[in-house]
Amino acid sequence: EIVLTQSPGTLSLSPGERATLSCRASQSVSSSYLAWYQQKPGQAPRLLIYDASSRATGIPDRFSGSGSGTDFTLTISRLEPEDFAVYYCQQYGSSRTFGQGTKVEIK
């Protein structure tokens, strides 16, 4: 099973700042089959990025994904108030597993 490790656990930033979230896989993720989700309290997750760098429908361009192999990154170029949430990565190259999440909180 591919284990995904997200870092940091919590990111404390101010609106307008840049957020960089990391997702590291225990083995190479084939074909960059990696997705990112946003989850707010009491809500279902929302798909942000798939295939490592493709934005899902309706997702603002301040969200971008990059990476390949074992190292992937989600970048939020300028944080808006509604972006403070928990973010999960998920791989689907070998079965399906999620990372443990990164919480982006207001500083």
Add this chain to the structure above:
Amino acid sequence: EVQLLESGGGLVQPGGSLRLSCAASGFTFSSYAMSWVRQAPGKGLEWVSGISGSGGSTYYAGSVKGRFTISRDNSYNTLFLQMNSLRAEDTAVYYCAKTNSRVAPNYFDYWGQGTLVTVSS
């Protein structure tokens, strides 16, 4: 508009059974693989099970293999999860999720609001 509506959650004793349902609308249900994803209270997401669009292929996480059974009725646009031999660690919100694949579940582009399953005596 894609809509997924889960039902069937509730309180069940350890060793008991429960059947979850997910009513889908707004897309051609039989064309897409579907999955169940769960989230224990205060914890992260865990993929549980998936099924191909035709229902001919099923996939399970190791933690539920042999205890849970996923199925679908394409005539009624409904996804099911039969959960047997439930344990305390199965306590979670269970989400129904649509994938963007016809065969094997990949990423999850639409999610339901979830149904809570509590396993406790």
